[in-house]
Amino acid sequence: EEAIFLRKKITLLRAFSLLIGSMVGSGIFISPKGVLKNSGSVGFSLLVWFSCGLLSMFGALCYAELGTRITKSGGHYIYILETLGPLPSFLFLWAEFFAIRPANSAVVSLAFGRYMLEPFFAPCAAPVPAVKLVSLLGYYTVLTLNSWSVTWSARLQMALSVVKLLALALIIVPGMMLLAQGHTENFQDAFDRQSLVLDKLPLAFYAGMFAYSGWFQTGFVREELVKPERNIPLAVIVSVITVIVGYMLTNVSYYTVLGTEDVLASPAVAVSFVQRAFKSLISVVPVLVALSCFGTMNGGIFTFSRTLFVASREGQWPPLFSMIHIRRHTPLPAVMLMFPLVTAMVCIGDIYHLLNFFSFSRWLFIGLATLGLIVHRCRHPELHSPFQVPLFVPVSFTIICLFTVAMSFYSDPVNISIGCTIVLSGFPVYYLIIHRQIFLPFFSTFSDYLTHKLQLLLEVVQQEIKTY
Numbered sequence: 001e002e003a004i005f006l007r008k009k010i011t012l013l014r015a016f017s018l019l020i021g022s023m024v025g026s027g028i029f030i031s032p033k034g035v036l037k038n039s040g041s042v043g044f045s046l047l048v049w050f051s052c053g054l055l056s057m058f059g060a061l062c063y064a065e066l067g068t069r070i071t072k073s074g075g076h077y078i079y080i081l082e083t084l085g086p087l088p089s090f091l092f093l094w095a096e097f098f099a100i101r102p103a104n105s106a107v108v109s110l111a112f113g114r115y116m117l118e119p120f121f122a123p124c125a126a127p128v129p130a131v132k133l134v135s136l137l138g139y140y141t142v143l144t145l146n147s148w149s150v151t152w153s154a155r156l157q158m159a160l161s162v163v164k165l166l167a168l169a170l171i172i173v174p175g176m177m178l179l180a181q182g183h184t185e186n187f188q189d190a191f192d193r194q195s196l197v198l199d200k201l202p203l204a205f206y207a208g209m210f211a212y213s214g215w216f217q218t219g220f221v222r223e224e225l226v227k228p229e230r231n232i233p234l235a236v237i238v239s240v241i242t243v244i245v246g247y248m249l250t251n252v253s254y255y256t257v258l259g260t261e262d263v264l265a266s267p268a269v270a271v272s273f274v275q276r277a278f279k280s281l282i283s284v285v286p287v288l289v290a291l292s293c294f295g296t297m298n299g300g301i302f303t304f305s306r307t308l309f310v311a312s313r314e315g316q317w318p319p320l321f322s323m324i325h326i327r328r329h330t331p332l333p334a335v336m337l338m339f340p341l342v343t344a345m346v347c348i349g350d351i352y353h354l355l356n357f358f359s360f361s362r363w364l365f366i367g368l369a370t371l372g373l374i375v376h377r378c379r380h381p382e383l384h385s386p387f388q389v390p391l392f393v394p395v396s397f398t399i400i401c402l403f404t405v406a407m408s409f410y411s412d413p414v415n416i417s418i419g420c421t422i423v424l425s426g427f428p429v430y431y432l433i434i435h436r437q438i439f440l441p442f443f444s445t446f447s448d449y450l451t452h453k454l455q456l457l458l459e460v461v462q463q464e465i466k467t468y
Helices: 014-021 027-040 042-071 076-084 084-122 128-148 150-180 198-212 219-226 228-257 261-265 269-277 285-313 332-336 338-346 351-379 393-410 412-425 425-436 439-456
Strands: 324-325 458-463
Touching: 014 150, 014 219, 014 285, 027 042, 027 198, 027 228, 027 261, 027 269, 027 285, 042 198, 042 219, 042 228, 042 338, 042 351, 042 393, 076 084, 076 219, 076 285, 076 351, 084 285, 084 338, 084 351, 084 425, 128 150, 128 285, 128 332, 128 338, 150 228, 150 269, 150 285, 150 439, 198 228, 198 351, 198 393, 219 228, 228 261, 228 269, 228 324, 261 269, 269 285, 269 439, 285 332, 324 332, 324 439, 332 425, 332 439, 338 458, 351 412, 393 412, 412 425, 439 458
Parallel strands: none
Antiparallel strands: 324 458
C-alpha cells in the first residue's frame, strides 16, 4: 500500500557513528603488529600511523566533495562510473565482490572470533576451528540484522561506536599513566635506521590504512542520508580527527606497556596489553574488542550492499540485486550475496595474508576515484560544489595511493599478483557480457525466470521512487 524505496534514516549522529564504527574495528587491535614489523622500529611505526591518519583525512575530504557533487549512493563504484566511465567502475565492482570485500570481511570476522574466545582459553591460544566457527556465527548474525531492519542496524552501529571508544579509553588511560610516571624505556633509540627496510614500507602503510579504512562509508549510503550536503563533510572531518587522536594515543600506550618484542610476538596485541597492564580486566577488554569488530562487520555489510544495489540499478549487475523487501525496506538480495564468499575466506584464510591480498585492489581503486574527482572538476568547471577542497589534496592523495600500489609489487609480489589477476579477469567479462552483450541472449530467458522465482521467494520488488 506504500511506495517501496530506501528511506532517509541516517542522521548526522548516525553518520558519525557509521564512520567511527567502521574505522575503529579490528585494525587498531591487530594492525600494530603489521605496522611495526614492516616499519622496523617504534618511532617509524608511529610516523606511519600518523601519516596514515593524515592520508585518510585527505582521502576523506576528497570523498566528502565527491559525495556533494554526485548525488547517488554507491561510494567508490558510482564515483568511478560517473567520472572515469563504465569499464573501470565494472573492474572495481568485479574486484570488490570477488576479492576486496570478502577478504576485508573475513579479516574482521576472524579478529572478532579470536578476541571473543581469548578469555576462555588464556593463556593458551584459542583453537583455530573454534575461532573460525565463532567468526562465522558473528558474521551471520550481522547479515541477518541487516536483512531485517535499516533502523536497527543503524541503532546497533551507534551503540557499538560507544563501545569502541570505551575499549580505546581502557587501553589509553593506563598507558598514559605509566608514561607520566617516567616509563619511557621502550622509546629509547626509537628511530633505529638499521631495522628500516624501505621496500617493506608499503606493507606497513597497508596495515595502517586498513585500521583507518571506513572514512569513505558515507558515500555508499548517500541517498539515505538526511541533509547530505551538510552532514557528509561534517561527519567525515569530526570522525577522522577523533580516530587519529585515539589511534596515536593507543599505539603510544601499547609501546609503553609492551615494547617491540612483545608486540611482534603477540597474536592479539590488545589482550597482551591487558595481561601486562591490569589483569583484573583480562576478560573484559577482549570482549569489548570483539564487539568493536562486530560493529565493523555491521558497517561493512550495511554499506557494500548499497554498492551492489546501485550497480544493479546502473545495469552492471543482475537486476535482482536492485530490489527491496516489500515490508522491511532493506536491499535484501544485495545484503545476502556476500554470504558464500565470506564463508569460504573465513574457512581458508589467514589474517595477514588476506590483509595484503585485498589492500592492493582497494587502494588502486580509491586512487582512481580521487583521480576521477580531478577529472570531474576539469570537465565540469561550471558545477559549484557546496564543499570543495584545495586541488593539491586530491592530487597528492592520488599520487601517494598509486605510488604505494606500485611499490607493493616489490614488497609482496605473490599476494599482489593474485589481486592484480582478479582485477584483470574482469576485462573479458565486461567485454563479452556488458559491452558487447554476446552471451546475454543465451542467459536472458533463464535469468528472467530465476529472477522472478527469487522475487517471489524473497518478497522483493524494484524501487518505486528515485532518491537521487
